[in-house]
Amino acid sequence: MSDAGWAILLVDDHAVVREGYRSVLQKQPGLRVVAEASDGAEAYRQFKAAKPDLVIMDLSMPGIGGIEAVRRIRQWDKAAKILVFTMHQNAGFAAQAIRAGARGYVTKTSPPETLVRAVMDVLAGKIAISPDIDHELALSRLAGESSAADVLTAREFEVLRLLLAERTTEEIAETLHVSPKTVANLHSLIKDKLGVGSDIELVRLALRQKILTEIDLGEA
């Protein structure tokens, strides 16, 4: 901490949003925004140049994303304090961010006080997680958060993959040499096992668990 207060680096690809952080933080004595960046690569350069006491980092940015930026900065400076501030109210993202080395995770839906509080906590060496994410993490822990690969049999998993890739139940039945009826039964059973009610949820689950990747969307 320099004599002028804690030095902070802001990282977010939206200028107007950075303005928002800045406005909120400036009201806090002892905090000073010394640099800004609008993507992961620039964040890394700015960190090395400015050596801030704290980084406030958005996750969704063009080019190198926030998680990767956290990893790189932490690799360069093991003691770097990084607070992730993002719109993603998602325990998975939070887990990823913390695992990458972030010291805090606060969602943008939080009131400004929560952000300020988290900034102070992280500067003080604590880990700061906003209450909504805390709650979600607790829930997923309780639910046992089963991954598709865990609860499905090999056959079921195969059918799931084909459902996501092929078109109709009939086509899948054909490639597997079973009756369409069986595929329909498995389809139903899969949804049951994964605890989803609709195909749309099924696809979203698959995307989240990286069973289906965006790249796999082939054609146009």
Next chain:
Amino acid sequence: MSDAGWAILLVDDHAVVREGYRSVLQKQPGLRVVAEASDGAEAYRQFKAAKPDLVIMDLSMPGIGGIEAVRRIRQWDKAAKILVFTMHQNAGFAAQAIRAGARGYVTKTSPPETLVRAVMDVLAGKIAISPDIDHELALSRLAGESSAADVLTAREFEVLRLLLAERTTEEIAETLHVSPKTVANLHSLIKDKLGVGSDIELVRLALRQKILTEIDLGEA
């Protein structure tokens, strides 16, 4: 316009982001933020109460989304001036927003000057589209690219968005205040218009056209 300047209503579900708009707009003489809202329903109420000269509206919000809020406000006041300000750098969303009655569409990646410029233009009665979206619209026009946003009506597009985001037909019916039957009918019609046979294909199409982003996969 009152003697104190143009009255503006800010709508965004993130308090810190509203702080950003406010900070940028306050630097402009003749602009005055008179109200704020954090979701579509509240935006509608605030509009009726405050009768602002301009609304700055985010699109992705809990409950009633931004597009639907634009529709309702315009239904109540045909002359309402609404400027959409969103992270979605997507020509399809822009087309839908304009069709719903918005007078401008600016992305959050734009520098603050662009936002201010657009605010002034819309207040002056012009239509304001930020350059990046202009460019995308031009490209998709050149490519012939019949996107979902082209063939679907505003209502259908709204239902599509909710289908991708919410859970059950009933929940969607509730947020739109129509019968589940109507949602089911629209769901069917949408699949017909887009030429897909299953919900799984529907989701894949939406992903390809960036109506749903992989990042947007809420929950855990």
Next chain:
DNA sequence: GGCAATCTCGTGAAATTTTCCCGGCCTGCG
């Protein structure tokens, strides 16, 4: 080997959803 558990595949019937066709209502337009 014998046994239990599990997986696979299928049938059939009930429950639910999807789809199609309809009419009424409103709005914008020539």
Next chain:
DNA sequence: CGCAGGCCGGGAAAATTTCACGAGATTGCC
């Protein structure tokens, strides 16, 4: 005004999903 087109939802047929049940095959274990 007449007309087209979007929006809302009812009704009924068609298709799909779900559930209960069972028969073979395979696996793991004592």
